[in-house]
Amino acid sequence: MNMKKYFVFLFLCILFLCGCKNKTVMIAFNSNGGSYIMPEIIESGKSIEITSPTKEGFNFDGWYYDDALTIPYNNETFKRNTTLYAKWTPKTYTIAFDYDIEPIEAEFLSEINLPTPTKEGFVFDGWYTSPYLDKPFTAQYMPLGGAYLYPKWTPKTFQVKFYHFGGLLDIQTINYNERITPPIVPSREGYIFTGWDHDLETIKSDAIISAMYIPKVFIVDFETNGGTSIDSIAVTYGESVSMPAPPQKPLKVFDGWYLDADFKELYQNTQVTNNITLYAKWKDAFTYVLKYDDTYEIYKYNGSDEIIEIPSEFQSKKVTSIGENAFINSTNLKKVIINNNIKTINSYAFYDCINLEEVYIGDNVIQIEEGALSSCSKLKKLTIPFVGKSKDATDSESHFAFIFGKKEFYNAYNVILPLNDPLCRSYFLPNTLEEVTITSGKKIKDYSFYNCKSIKKVILPDSIDTIESFAFYKCSGLEEIKFPKDLEVIEEYSFYDCINIKNIEINNNLKEIKSYAFKGCISLKNVYINKESKLNLLGEGVFLGCISLEEIFLPNSIEILPNNLFAYCSNLKNVNLPLGIKEISKYCFYNCISLRFFISSPLIEKLDDYSFGNCINLDCVYISISLMYLGENVFDGCMRLEAIHYEGTIDDWENITKESNQFLEDVNIIDSFLLK
Missing domain, CATH: 2.60.40.4270 (Listeria-Bacteroides repeat domain)
Incomplete structure (x- = not known):
């Protein structure tokens, strides 16, 4: 207590003592750490107004009679000396953070627990009261007025x-x-x-x-030395060259890649460390043997060509033959041209060339041994100078399939020769073979293509004058055949049951088509015969059963239409008869159910038995006065026929020799028709 407060207190005490006579009391104040309040002396039984003290960080909460602050003073009167005690309540302050953390609120001087924040890549190094991080905050209790704190970070x-x-x-x-x-x-x-x-x-x-x-990437170039070109390739350092497919060179065999143009250092899959050029080495594709006649034979083919032409010479000497099994298993081979000096192709020369598609054999070849093309399972096109083994071959050796042999192979069908063959052999042909060209010869011999069902097209040379019997018998796949200009004779059954032939064009030199030549050609629709044709003989049943045939023009050189010529041609609608026709033989138009009319030639003499039998739609018939003989039941079964127009008179009609014709009893004869 300073001197001023002491003298004030002393003065009050004196007044109090002097006033005892007047019953005064002294009121003292204990502010409990707050601002000082002077004691007051008042008369007993009176109250006083007391000034409120102040204290930093606290709110004044009233006066109390006891130091335990349990009995509040409520402005009562005083009758004795009294000491009043101040009660305080601490204020609440806030600590805020310069970081994403919720502020802390607490009473003044209460214990505080500050948070420890985290930050990726940094270590927390305490709170500071300055943004300059030069004043650390160390208080453990809420400071007066709170605080605003800044975190300090030390990078990891x-x-x-x-x-x-x-x-x-x-x-x-x-x-x-x-x-x-x-x-x-x-x-x-x-x-x-x-x-x-x-x-x-x-x-x-x-x-x-x-x-x-x-x-690094290096470039590898390929010098093929005349072979097929190969593009350069890029190779990474330290790797070996991933070799492309070997180049091809006609009649040569690839013999490896070399690092030098002189073929001294073979490339052996070594690692690439620089740009390099590889050089192709070649060797001859053929191995030859010298024959007794001082010519060479191809003993073995070692190449991988797709297309080859057989060489004509080797070491200045002729190559005249292809040896047995010379091309065996040449699976890359697709086309072979055999020309020049080759005369003989031995057995199984091209055995198992499974990808061979086309073979051309030139006119210089005089002999092709059995099975030369055996197991050529994809062959599509074949050109040969003759059919069979040779031009003079006979019996089974003259059959087209002879050169394919007797061994069965994949994708092949069996060709069984007819029983009258003395050797009664069978051969195998590839199903893929569709086109055959013959380049020379005078005849297509008997049974040459017998039962060759896969062949679709045959081209014959103009030198052919005769197609013999059964030559193309049952060639069921045959669709097209070109007849030679010099062809004169087509013999019996030569195209029997060729069920896919659609069109036939006959040349002007053809003289004879013998019996049943085109019987059963059920797809044959058109037959073209020039009016100037020399054709003068048609055999029996030439077009028997050609159910698709619709129209035919016959040349003026024909005089007789033989038996069964058009029998069962159910779609035949129009027949333009030559002016010189004298006879229509038995069953000639039998069962031609689409035929609607018939106009005879002016020279017609004979309509033989059943020549128009069962032509159920025939309704118009014109007959020349030249008719002398009407066979048995000529118009039998012609249900729509009601009248016959006859060029002559009724008397002339009665003079015609007639066999039994019951069907004519109900048919009117209209006479005096002028036939033009």
Whole structure:
């Protein structure tokens, strides 16, 4: 207590003592740490107004009679000396943070627990009261007025190791999220440095960073020395060349790649370290043997060509034959041209050439042995100078399938020769063979293509004058055949049951078509015969059963239409008869159910038995006065026929020799028709 407060107190005490006579009391104040309040002396039984004290960090909460602050003073009167005690309540303050943390609220001087924040890549280093982080906050209790605190952060440090192809290159220590300066990378033979496998701008942890390289790329060129060209390829350093398919060179065999043009150093799959050129070496595709006549025979073919032309010479001597099994298993072969000096093709010369599609055999060849083309299962087109073994071959050796042999093979069908063959053999033909061209000869012999059902097209040379009996018998796949200009005779059954032939064009020199030549050609629709044709003989049943035939023009050289010529041609609608026709033989138009009218030639003399039998739609018939004989039941079964127009008179009609014709009893004869 200072001197001023002491004298004031002393003065009050004196007044109190003097006033005892007047019954005065003294009121003292204990502010409990607050501002000082002077004691007051008042008359007993009176109350007073008391000034409220103040205290930093606290709110004044009233006066109390006891120091335990349990009995409040409520402005009562005083009758004795009294000491009043001040009661205080601490104020609430806030500590806020310069970070994303909720503020703390607490009473003044109460214990506080500050949070510990986290931040990626940093270590928390305490709270500070200044943004300059120069004044640490160390209070453990709520300070007067609260606080605004700033966190201090110390970045973490990391160890970064740099590696390259040779191992550890450098170690650096760096703060979190700082950019690192990489070391200089040593060069690497055959490689190009492309960078590091880690982002160098932001390091956020211990790291191992490796140098990245790509191998250099070198160009490999191919010098094929006359073979098919091969594009250059790119090869990475240290790798071997992934070899392309070998080049091809006609009549040569590829013999490897070399590193030099002199073929001294063979490329043996060595690693590429520079740009290089590889050189193709070749050797002859054929192995030859010298024969007794001082000519060569092809003993073995070693090549891989798709198309070859057989060489005519070797070492200045003629190549005249192809040996047995010479081309066996030449699976790349697709086309063969045999020309020039070759005279003989031996047995199984092209055996098992499974991809061979076309063969051309020139006119110089005089002999093709059995099975020369055996197992050529994809053959499509064949050109040959003759059919069979040779031009003079007989019996089974003259059959087309002879050169394909007796061995069964994939995708082939069996051709069984007719029983009258003395050897009664059978051969096999590929199902794929569709076109055959014959280039020379005078005849297509008996049974030459008997039962060759896969062949669709046959081209014959103009030198052919005769197609003999059964030549194309049951060639069920045959659709097209070109008849030679010099063809004169087509013999019996030559195209019997060729069910897919659609059109026939007869040349002007053809003289004879013998019996049943086109019988059963059910798809035959058109037959073209020039009016100037020399054709003068048609055999029996030439077109018997040609159910698709619709129209036919016959030349003026024909005088007789033989038996069964058009029998069962159910679609035949129109027949233009030659002016010189004298006779229509038995069953000539039998069962031609689509035939609507018939106009005879002016020279017609004979309509034989059943010549128009069962022509159920025939309704118009014109007959010349020249008719002398009407056979038995000529118009039997012609149900729509009601009248016959006759050029002569009724008397003339009665003079015609007639066999039994019951069907004519109901048919009117209209006479005096002028036939033009």
